[in-house]
Amino acid sequence: MDNLKYSEILQKNRIMFKDVNGKPYKVKVLSNITVNSIKELLEYILHINQINPIVELGNYDNILQDSAKCIDDDLVIVFYNLQNNIDNMSYFFEDINDELYNTIKDKICHEISMVFDNLSTSPSVIFNLFSSIEFVSSYCQKSKIELLVTDLNEYLNKIKPMNVHLVDVEKITAIIGVNHSIDLRLYHSSKAPYTLAFLKKYVTSIESILLRNNGKLKKAIIFDCDNTLWKGTLGEDGSDNIDMSKTSHNGKIFNKIQQIAVFLSKRGILIGLCSKNNEHDVSEIILNHPDMFLKNNFITIKKINWEDKATNLKSISAELNIGLDSIVFVDDSSFEINLIKDQLPEVLTLQVPKEIYEYPNNLLKIVYKYFNLVVNQDDYSKIEMYQQQFVRDEFKSKFDTIEDYLSSLSISLTIHKDDPSYIPRIAQLTQKTNQFNLTTKRYVENQILKFIQSENDYVFAISVEDKFGENGLTGLCIINRNLQNLKNVIIDTFLMSCRIIGRNIEFAFMDYIFDWLINQNIETVNAEFHLTKKNEQVNSFYEKLGFNVESSDIESKQYTIQLKDYVKKQIQYIDVKMKRNEQN
Amino acid sequence: MIMVDIKNKIKIVMSAVFDVPVEEITEISSSDTIESWDSLKHLNLILALEEEFDISIPDEEVGNLFNYKLIELVVNECRK
Numbered sequence: 001m002d003n004l005k006y007s008e009i010l011q012k013n014r015i016m017f018k019d020v021n022g023k024p025y026k027v028k029v030l031s032n033i034t035v036n037s038i039k040e041l042l043e044y045i046l047h048i049n050q051i052n053p054i055v056e057l058g059n060y061d062n063i064l065q066d067s068a069k070c071i072d073d074d075l076v077i078v079f080y081n082l083q084n085n086i087d088n089m090s091y092f093f094e095d096i097n098d099e100l101y102n103t104i105k106d107k108i109c110h111e112i113s114m115v116f117d118n119l120s121t122s123p124s125v126i127f128n129l130f131s132s133i134e135f136v137s138s139y140c141q142k143s144k145i146e147l148l149v150t151d152l153n154e155y156l157n158k159i160k161p162m163n164v165h166l167v168d169v170e171k172i173t174a175i176i177g178v179n180h181s182i183d184l185r186l187y188h189s190s191k192a193p194y195t196l197a198f199l200k201k202y203v204t205s206i207e208s209i210l211l212r213n214n215g216k217l218k219k220a221i222i223f224d225c226d227n228t229l230w231k232g233t234l235g236e237d238g239s240d241n242i243d244m245s246k247t248s249h250n251g252k253i254f255n256k257i258q259q260i261a262v263f264l265s266k267r268g269i270l271i272g273l274c275s276k277n278n279e280h281d282v283s284e285i286i287l288n289h290p291d292m293f294l295k296n297n298f299i300t301i302k303k304i305n306w307e308d309k310a311t312n313l314k315s316i317s318a319e320l321n322i323g324l325d326s327i328v329f330v331d332d333s334s335f336e337i338n339l340i341k342d343q344l345p346e347v348l349t350l351q352v353p354k355e356i357y358e359y360p361n362n363l364l365k366i367v368y369k370y371f372n373l374v375v376n377q378d379d380y381s382k383i384e385m386y387q388q389q390f391v392r393d394e395f396k397s398k399f400d401t402i403e404d405y406l407s408s409l410s411i412s413l414t415i416h417k418d419d420p421s422y423i424p425r426i427a428q429l430t431q432k433t434n435q436f437n438l439t440t441k442r443y444v445e446n447q448i449l450k451f452i453q454s455e456n457d458y459v460f461a462i463s464v465e466d467k468f469g470e471n472g473l474t475g476l477c478i479i480n481r482n483l484q485n486l487k488n489v490i491i492d493t494f495l496m497s498c499r500i501i502g503r504n505i506e507f508a509f510m511d512y513i514f515d516w517l518i519n520q521n522i523e524t525v526n527a528e529f530h531l532t533k534k535n536e537q538v539n540s541f542y543e544k545l546g547f548n549v550e551s552s553d554i555e556s557k558q559y560t561i562q563l564k565d566y567v568k569k570q571i572q573y574i575d576v577k578m579k580r581n582e583q584n
Numbered sequence: 585m586i587m588v589d590i591k592n593k594i595k596i597v598m599s600a601v602f603d604v605p606v607e608e609i610t611e612i613s614s615s616d617t618i619e620s621w622d623s624l625k626h627l628n629l630i631l632a633l634e635e636e637f638d639i640s641i642p643d644e645e646v647g648n649l650f651n652y653k654l655i656e657l658v659v660n661e662c663r664k
Binding site: 005006007008010011014034036037040185186188189190192195196 | 596597600601603623624627628630631632635636640643646647
């Protein structure tokens with residue numbers, strides 16, 4: 001985006017408006033200054049990520065009132081510029097006494113908290129931290145405005161609600177320079193302080209939030225080995241001459257890369273190796289090389305062979321049950337990188353730079369933009385769970401029928417109803433689950449919280465365990481009561497993580513939910529299937545359960561069922577427990 | 585850059601900002617002939633022109649550039 005001119009961005013938008021379809025993503029920008037050129041920039045960044053944008057600007061200097069009207073926006077961005085506040089005052093700010101300073105500070109804090117209150121039901125809010133960088137006149141003394149900025153930012157950090165992201169705009173100013181960020185001339189004439197260069201950088205800097213909110217984050221990163229995880233070529237230089245030592249000139253770069261990989265692995269990102277080498281040689285290095293930091297327990301999948309890498313990445317995608325567009329691939333060779341770009345354009349690639357000292361930073365930029373780094377309990381054990389899956393698959397081949405195999409697993413389900421301690425994981429499930437997902441509605445934490453708190457919505461989550469270990473929280477069903485007809489409910493979301501597909505868990509889960517609904521005197525259930533590129537496998541899920549199709553078109557089907565007609569699937573080999581913290 | 589290029593570039597920028605086909609931007613185009621030319625679009629036009637030609641249009645001119653002729657004149661002036 002940085003290398004495109006504004007007029008080029010406008011032209012590209014016109015073309016992409018026709019190409020990008022799908023459910024619109026509604027963004028509202030509120031500000032007390034003029035930032036209207038940001039509209040097209042936001043549209044552009046959403047377009048290139050295949051998100052269909054509707055971007056609207058609030059009225060000039062009307063943040064508080066506008067914030068009460070953002071009811072159906074998916075994202076609200078707030079530009080609260082201090083300069084405009086200060087300039088509107090009738091006195092010279094540096095000359096005010098402590099009492100007036102406190103009055104002003106309290107007034108702004110109060111306003112912010114009202115804005116946050118108004119936006120408390122918004123799925124996602126971006127609020128820029130205050131900045132004093134354009135006010136700095138002295139390097140040796142702190143001005144009153146700088147003090148105010150520090151106080152206000154402290155306040156923001158203290159009261160920040162769960163749905164608000166704070167963006168540090170001073171980092172942007174630091175990168176492009178104050179003179180390239182702020183244009184006092186246009187501030188003076190049109191109250192438009194920010195330059196295009198600033199706004200472009202700003203939009204790029206929030207891209208990660210946009211990706212996250214739209215379930216477009218990556219799940220796995222696959223590394224080549226030679227000159228990618230270590231310096232040197234194992235097959236030619238030999239195991240004694242490859243270098244990834246913390247203390248050598250080039251080795252320390254590669255050591256850092258391995259540390260980043262371990263860091264990601266601990267956060268639930270799947271790490272894989274894909275290298276043209278003899279499998280035995282690489283295994284030997286991973287096991288026994290004293291400098292190897294990325295050990296087997298952090299690696300989920302390995303393709304060490306002489307096949308072409310496009311084939312290998314395709315089988316990695318199939319074995320891990322994730323889309324190619326969820327994969328990042330790192331390699332030093334232009335040949336391999338170009339092959340993947342050509343054959344599998346969905347895969348995001350990173351080529352190890354010639355300027356090797358830039359390698360860790362280049363990798364970190366991708367890491368912070370494309371991966372969800374919020375740690376949750378489940379992620380820690382995810383690699384282990386995938387490894388158990390491989391044992392399970394081997395075990396499976398010993399049984400004649402799939403039913404025999406499943407009964408031997410001692411599967412047990414634990415149901416957690418409306419349990420707020422799982423909110424981060426539940427939101428993550430809605431954002432990441434693509435295949436076994438009937439409606440593919442993406443939710444952020446705040447929305448899940450609302451469902452849990454509401455008396456008319458029920459959130460059922462399941463964790464699954466079997467003789468090979470725990471699978472963690474892997475299934476979700478959100479149900480809304482029909483307020484027009486209290487004997488009827490609507491299944492808003494029904495999804496299962498790909499880790500537990502193929503074990504009839506969905507049927508045991510549904511049996512439980514329907515029992516519960518019958519106990520609540522519910523008579524009918526409505527449901528919907530919404531077709532996406534990835535969820536074909538559940539196209540007839542509701543038919544299998546005995547739902548009747550009410551209406552359908554190319555993209556979706558609406559169903560209904562009378563609960564008295566529901567025939568329970570009675571999966572004998574799955575044990576279902578309710579976690580005992582249920583209040584109703 | 586020769587004169588024809590500058591003329592074309594100005595027209596392309598105006599066409600992009602105001603969302604009208606480039607053929608419809610002529611020497612007599614102005615805020616009276618282009619419907620979408622309001623004060624906010626005007627600001628985008630100034631920013632886009634400055635970026636396109638790597639110039640800075642003086643404060644006192646910003647408010648005057650409401651037709652093609654004046655834009656061309658000022659762009660050339662600023663490029664000197």
